Amino acid sequence: MKDHNISRRRFIGSTALAAAGVAFASKSTFAASLFQAKPNSKINGVQIGVITYSFRSMPGSAEQLLQYILQCNINAIELMGQPAEAFAGMPKRESGEDMAGYFKKVADWRASVSMDKFKELRKMYNDAGVTIYAWKPNALGAKNTDAEIDYAFNAGKALGVTHVTVELPTDDAQTKRLGEFAEKHKIYVGYHAHTQATPTLWDTALSQSKYNAINLDIGHYTAGTSSSPVDFILKNHDRIMSMHLKDRKYHDGPNAPWGQGDTPIAEVVKLMQKNKYKFPATIELEYDIPKDSDAVKEVIKCREFAAKALA
Structure with a gap:
């Protein structure tokens, strides 16, 4: 019995120590x-x-995207509209619901939604070390109401952005309209172009408001003009709010893994470094992802490409 009690005491003691060790390890990990x-x-x-x-x-989801961003060791982003709006509770389209009715429901939601969830999203990202410098909501079009456009800028403020981004409208009246809202809210609009880009494409929008700006895509610019974007950047750097990095080939050529197309990505980021440009250079993964890879792995490769150029 004595030996049994000793064994039991040893067992209890060792179990307690083990439990304490697990607890300590868990707390240490946390x-x-x-x-x-x-x-x-x-x-x-x-x-x-x-x-x-x-x-x-x-x-x-907003939470999943944050994990990908952290895995890529990236501390600043342009956020697409959908995950932020889903996080904030934007209504989903019901089965069989007609599009006109759904768009009206979304417009009404945008006109009345609290900014608290956008502030919560910003805090979640900021606490993890990630800032949101731009967001691209689907709320800045010619068919969107004034209330929706106000919402887009107010949500941008809540997220902490310096600018919203949108595809460059073909209607000059719309860039004038957005420029007026941007000036009201003191947040810039970065207009994005695809292969329709030319050295003068943004001139009208830029002349309409000091808050109208450029969200340059050097891959699309290269493919559309079959030329380097360097001269355009040198001329317009003070109106560029952010710049997408991707590699495309001349003559409206396809997207390619970085370093395999005609876009001078390394030269452009070195130019930014040399001239101390402050606008962010945004990785946009558009080439086909290899079967044995995923988007996170490919964004990491793109980041490494930029880091090597800037070493």
């Missing part, structure tokens, strides 16, 4: 996570970011 190094993609003076569109092939 504490370590609190002090984990923040992401950093400001590389030798150049802010490299990513647009969350790059992760469109993967599940895309």
Whole structure:
């Protein structure tokens, strides 16, 4: 009995120590996570970011996107509208609901929604070390109401952005309209172009408001003009709010893995470094993802390409 009691006491003691060890390890792990190094993609003076569109092939909630961004060691982003609006509770389209009715429901929601969830999203990202410098809501079109456009800018403020982004309208009246809203809210509009880009494409919009600006895509510019975007950047750098990085080939050629197309990505980021341009350079993953890879792995490769150029 004596030996049995000793064995039992030893068992209880060792179990308690083991439990304490597990508890200590768990607390240590948790504490370590609190002090984990923040992401950093400001590389030798150049802010490299990513647009969350790059992760469109993967599940895309705001929380999931944040994890991808952290895995890529990126600390600044352009956020697409859908995940932010889903996080904020935008109504979903019901089965069989006609589009006109759904658009009206969304417009009404945008006109009345609280900004609290957008502020919560910003805090979640900021606490993880990620800032949101731009967002691209589907609320800035000619058919969107004035209330929706106000909403887009107010949500942008709540997210902490310096600018919203939108495809460059073909109607000059719409860029004038957006410029007026931008001036009212003191948040810039970065107009994005595809292969219709020319050296003078943005001139009218830029002349309409100091808050009308450029969201340049150097891949599309290269493909559309069959020329380098460097001269355009040198001329217009003070009106560029952010710049998409991708590699495309001349003559409206396809997207390519970085370094395999005609877009001078390395030259452009070195130019940003040399001239101390402050606007972010945004990775936009558009080339086909290899079968043995995924979007996170490819964005990491793009970041490494930029880092090597800036070394």
